[in-house]
Amino acid sequence: MNEYPTEKLNIKNLSPAEISRILADLGEKRHRTTQVLQWLFQKGVTDFSEMTNLSVTLRNRLDRIFRISSLKVSGSVASKEDKSQKFLLSTEDGHHIESVLMEARGVYTVCVSSQIGCPLGCAFCSTGSGGFERSLRADEILNQILFHKKTLIPPRRRYNIVFMGMGDPLLNFENTGKALEIINNIDAFALGEKRITVSTAGFPDKIRSITGSPLKFSLAVSLNSTTSEIRKKLMPAAGGIDEVLDAAERFAVKRKTRTTLEYVLLSGINDSPEDARRLSSLTAGRPFKINLIPFNEWDGCEFRRPSERSIERFIKILLPKAPAVTVRRSQGNDINAACGQLRMSRKRKA
Numbered sequence: 001m002n003e004y005p006t007e008k009l010n011i012k013n014l015s016p017a018e019i020s021r022i023l024a025d026l027g028e029k030r031h032r033t034t035q036v037l038q039w040l041f042q043k044g045v046t047d048f049s050e051m052t053n054l055s056v057t058l059r060n061r062l063d064r065i066f067r068i069s070s071l072k073v074s075g076s077v078a079s080k081e082d083k084s085q086k087f088l089l090s091t092e093d094g095h096h097i098e099s100v101l102m103e104a105r106g107v108y109t110v111c112v113s114s115q116i117g118c119p120l121g122c123a124f125c126s127t128g129s130g131g132f133e134r135s136l137r138a139d140e141i142l143n144q145i146l147f148h149k150k151t152l153i154p155p156r157r158r159y160n161i162v163f164m165g166m167g168d169p170l171l172n173f174e175n176t177g178k179a180l181e182i183i184n185n186i187d188a189f190a191l192g193e194k195r196i197t198v199s200t201a202g203f204p205d206k207i208r209s210i211t212g213s214p215l216k217f218s219l220a221v222s223l224n225s226t227t228s229e230i231r232k233k234l235m236p237a238a239g240g241i242d243e244v245l246d247a248a249e250r251f252a253v254k255r256k257t258r259t260t261l262e263y264v265l266l267s268g269i270n271d272s273p274e275d276a277r278r279l280s281s282l283t284a285g286r287p288f289k290i291n292l293i294p295f296n297e298w299d300g301c302e303f304r305r306p307s308e309r310s311i312e313r314f315i316k317i318l319l320p321k322a323p324a325v326t327v328r329r330s331q332g333n334d335i336n337a338a339c340g341q342l343r344m345s346r347k348r349k350a
């Protein structure tokens, strides 16, 4: 490649095959792609001069062709109750995204955003009430993981990635998919489907379109209701119950796994014994896992967290017939860890 582009290419936004092609054009052998990916995503370097197993000539050429993007920290809050920490990260064009690091029993979980804000406007969600700016690029998704890996997760420690921050990753699957390719890649993050969860509000056609994808990830669908009527009220933009469950089941069968159904328990809305019975019959004998999430109240929201008594009653009715049930006691209640709240408080201050 004799001619360099006038504008530098954002290297973390390219697939391994694209990087490889450019390196081949420069006359470099295939293992150079491995080395570059390892420097970018395993060691997290931010300058080509740090890639010390490449010749100085190659480092200079790469620096003329590519740029290495990163996110800046513009705010953070640490929980006093547990080990969760929420960060507000700024993009190159001055937007703010939230990214949370949680730790339980030595295992870290990085919660990443896939969009700036969210266009779906789910009634119980702080992000939804804050509007939508744009979808994130693949490098902006990857830089959230790199930030936590470089600064907070101890070297060689196990971590999981959940796409449960701001936005819906299936509405931005072009970039989420690109990021997943790097997350799966053995020379980059090297994480498989058990360590990655893509969580969606549930669009049957989009779930069907990713079912055959070669990318490795697990799927979680926010159900949050047992009737399409309540689902429509809580999540007006998402699909109806039967079609969503059908698409989630096909995903699980085709990929020989289970789809997680997330169910945010809202007092007086979806936590009745009838809801528990309906959820039990809707899911019995199907390849699902149910994750109950007692609502995490935020300033100005109209919903309430159910009492411990009604949470226990719900679980008791659900358990005998339903598939695996877990309860996620939301981490970081004291820092309002639910998505969108740090960004909203920054917006209100601005």
Ligand code: SF4
Binding pocket: 118, 119, 120, 121, 122, 125, 126, 127, 128, 129, 165, 166, 167, 168, 200, 201, 339
């Ligand atoms: S719950 Fe998820 S999909 Fe719904 S508005 Fe919030 S971020 Fe968007």
